[in-house]
Amino acid sequence: MDNERTEIFADYAPQQFFCELTHARGDDGGVPTLVRERLERIGVEALRMRATAAETDLIDRGITFTVYSDATAIDRILPFDCIPRVITPSEWRQIEAGAIQRVTAINAFLGDIYHEAKIVKDGIIPADLVFGNANFRPEMRDFAVSHGTYVHVCGIDIIRNEMGEFRILEDNARTPSGVSYVIENRHLMLRAFPDLTSGVKLRPVDDYGRRLRAAMTEIAPGNVGDPQVVLLSPGIYNSAYFEHVFLAREMGVPLVQGSDLVVENDRVFMRTTSGLRRVHTIYRRLNDDFLDPEVFRPESMLGVPGLIRAWRAGNVALANAVGTGVADDKAVYAYMPRIIKYYLGEEPIIQNVQTNICREAEGLAYTLDHLDELVIKPVGESGGYGITIGPRASKAELETARAALIADPEQWISQPMIALSVAPTLTEEGIGPRHLDLRPFVITGRDTWVLPGGLTRVAMKQGSLIVNSSQGGGSKDTWVLAGGY
Amino acid sequence: MRAEPVLLSRDAEGLFWMARYLERVENLARLIDVVQSFESPGREAESWSALVAIMSDQDKFETAEGAGDPETVRRFYLLDQTNPTSIPFCLEYARTNARTLRPLISTEMWRQINVFHRFVAQIQPCDLEGDRLSRLCNRIKESVQTHTGITEGTMYRDQGWQFYQLGRLIERADQTTRLLDIKYRLLVPRDREARRLTELTMWNAVLRAAAGYHAFKRLARAEFSAEDVAGFLLRDPSFPRSVLLSVRRAEYHLDELRRIHHLPHANDAIEQAEYLREFLLERPMQEVLEGDLHGYLDRVQILLSELAGATGRAFFRDWRPGATTAPEEQGQGQGQVQVQTA
Structure with a gap:
């Protein structure tokens, strides 16, 4: 029996890929070894049964995204792999600093291109890439956003090559999603696998809602003591609706739809049982195109007529700002190292691919x-x-x-071609290496803060490099070790 | 801390309808169970077509035979996801509302509705057969009762609670009138003694379906009359499913909205509830029974729907705020500015 138990990692072979659990790192505090020992003790059969129970729990709780077809609505969970991904303190310091640098540069870039466009005049980036970009919004020109922040919530996709070096694959500066899974995965881990986490000092992930609410309060238009923040969602048919609910609840703010809001005298109000209530900050999870039928798509039923007018009049704050899509475009991505250098005079802390x-x-x-x-x-x-x-x-x-x-x-x-790093993952054949990436979430109001960890997406198919949930990807709890802090 | 969280009109309406649909599911399970107990050999068709009649669903069946075929009717109410009066449809609607309300309702409430919904979506034709039907109805009924208990124990008592209770009580009153009506849709034998016995069985079944059998027995004379049963269901002051008590409780919640939550628009609905309460007590029960009971019940149903309408006009989506004045913020940190409607 014992022999059988110790075999669970016997066939584990990450080959040439960097392994996020078995690759020894000086400051890992012995946690990866501890995790492996604990997994051995549980055994693969028990692990499987508990993983199944954990997934049922996700379905019962409705921690799902919904796929709609003609007549049916299917609730799918983001498959949860119970073997955690471990990030050491020094690795995290680099990711955190790199993410802050990246977001700082993106905000400086957006502020510049919507005002003087010096970076274009100085020949750093071609004019047509910026002004000819479909996501460039002329409506944003010469409009000052508070604290110079355009991208209040940013998700940065980071991968790791064979050498174990981090690389940024993509910036998500519009309405990035996935943060709810970071927090729910941790809760699930603590609920279903307390024997894995016991005694391990991890950076907590529960502060996200408070930080987001604080940032939304900071950007509210002037002189309001307790500004009314709302989360604007396209509604229950949106595949990320669970996340909208989650964030509204974590922030303790109303979850509104376009039809709940009305603009009068360039001010935004929500319809409540006691009449119209003023709204000061909108964390919107609606794309630019749908925000305001007066300015963008006239047929949009999801938005609020007059919203952009109210925004430009300085009576409401929008997060993220309109027109941030120009910064996370693939063509502009290629220029990011130069953009960082231009505005910050620094080398990128995490390189592009x-x-x-x-x-x-x-x-x-x-x-x-x-x-x-x-x-x-x-x-x-x-x-x-x-x-x-x-x-x-x-x-x-x-x-x-x-x-x-x-x-x-x-x-x-x-x-x-990039050889993404791998981590041990529970599969039908036992524990095997699967490729993964990392999406840390960065909140910026007056200052910038990075949620420790991020969403680790894992390709559940052997050899696959595609981690997207729509392609059968799953996720892991992401442990940032607390040592050194 | 804020004194009272704001409630979106849309969410108030969602809570009202979530409660209504769940109450409807429970009552439909009760009705089906009682029809099944009325079913006597050779007369099944009558019982099931009576159910179709009180649900006002006759038009949805191509032929009168279809509306009387037990299996067709059972499937129509327990399996048919497209029939707006079926249990799966009502539960789907309740869950959709719950989904929009997730920031407001407790996680435990959401989880239970979610699991209940999955159970109902998986009901198979074989679950409707023989003794399994009654067990199925019981399980559905108990699932709604579980919901009620979880809600009682976990839901925050802000205005949302009042709207939830209003929806539930208005639906409950409406369903009790339907349960009473079913008795009048059924044929009874002409022979005096056979008729007395049949009616006794029917009344007992109606009382049992309404969970009022024992309470009624404690109150009633040994030789009770139809008048006693109808009076009990319509206007007993203490029976939780009586129309009068439901209306009184609805009135209480509307008054809470006005007094505790300072929503002045409650007045119209309160007046509507007062009128309905007076209507229920106006005429002696005997006179009602000698006249047209079905017509009387119809009238109660219309008044209930007017009460729901008045609540909707005052607070929900179809309520359009009048002219607004938008006072400038003074910047003294007094929180959000409330705009009074004219």
Whole structure:
């Protein structure tokens, strides 16, 4: 029996990939070893039974995203893997500093391009990339946001290569989601696997709601002692609706929909049982396009007519600000190291994934020479459309990509294939390595704060690099060790 | 700390309807259970078509035979997700409301509704057969009662609680009138003694379905009359499912909204509740029974729906605030500015 128990990691082989649990780190405080010993003691069968019970618990609690088809609504959970991902204090210091630097630079960049646009005049970034960008909002020009903060909530996708180096893959500066799972995963871990967490000093994740509420209070328009904050959601049919509920509850503010709000005399009010109540700050989980039918999509039923007028009149604060999408665009991403240098005079604390900008001669030449090793991405698209994965493409596909690159180099960037790090994950075959990433969440009002940890998304299929929940990805509890603080 | 959290009109309406739909689910389970006990060999069709009649669903069946076929009717109310008067439909609606209300209701309330909803969505045709039907009805009834208990023990008593109670009480009063009506939809034998016995069985079943059997027995004479039963269900001051007590309690919650929560718009609804209460006590029960009981019950149902309407106009979504004055903020840290409606 004991022999059988000690075998649970016997076949575990992360190969060339960096392993987030088994790779020894000087300041890990022995926690990864402790976790492995505890998992051995539980045994794989008991682990599986408890994992199943934990997932049932998520369904019962409705910690789900909803997939709607013609007649049915299916509630899906984000699959929870019970083996935690461990981040050491020094690793966290780097992630935290890197995330703060990134968000500071993004806010400086947005402030600049919506005012003087010095960065364009100085030739650091091409004008058409900024002003010709579909997410650039002319309505934002010459409008001052409080504390210079445009991106109040930012999710930064970070991966780790074979060398164990962190790299930023993407910035999410519009309405990033996933933070509710960070907190719910921790609660689930404590509830269902107290024997794994027992005695381990972890940075807590429960402060997020308070920090978010504080930031929303800080950005409220002038001189209101106790400003009314609300969370604006598209409603129950939105796949992230659970998160909207979660955040409204954690902040202790009303969860409103567009139809609950009304603008009169350029002021925003909500309809309550006792009449109209003034609203000062809106944490909106609605895309720019849907916010105000008077300014953006006239057919939008989700928004509030006159909202942008009220905002420009300085009578209500919006988080995130309108027009932040220009900063997290793929084409602009490639310029982020230069943007950081330009505004902060610093080197990036966490590097981008090496990115070749094909509008530049050098980047194009390199890309054409190494076509079969690179991932070729169109700059304007999102969601994985139009991507050619060199190492997996046929000759004909490579030639099509080559022709497209030569015809219109400005539309393309290229990046090397990245070997994402792995962590032990409970699978049907036992415990095996699965690829993962990390999305820390960054809140900025007057100052910037990073929630310790973040959402660890894990590809549940062997060898898969796709961690998205829509593609069967799951998540893990992310432990930031408290040592050194 | 804020003195009283604000309540969105939409959420007030959501609480009202969540409670109403759950109460409706419980009562529908009670009705189906009582119809099943009325069912006697060779006369099943009558019992089930009576249920269809009191639910005003005759039009939804292509033929009168369909509306009397026990299996068709049972499926219509227990399995049909598209029928707006079915248990799965009502529960779906209650859960959808609960979903919009999740920031306001307790996690325990949400979890229980969620698990209950899954149970009902998984009811199979074989669950409606034989003795299983009664067990199913009981389980549904008890699930709503579990909800009620969790709500009583965990829900914060702000104005939302008052709207929740209003929805529940108005629905309960309405359902009690329907339960009483079912008795009048059923044929009784012509023979005097056979009729007396049949009626006795029916009244007992109605009282049992309303959970009023024992209380009624403690009050009633040995030889009770129809008048006694109808009077008990309609206007007993202490029976929790009586129409009068439900209306009185609704009146109490409306008054709380006015007094404790300072919502002056409650007045119209309060007047409506007062009128309904007077209507219930106006005529001697004997006179009501000698006249047109069905018509009388219809009138009570209309007055209840007017009470719901008055509540909606005062507080919910169709309530449009009048002219507003928007005083400038003074910047003295007094919290949010309240805009009074004209």
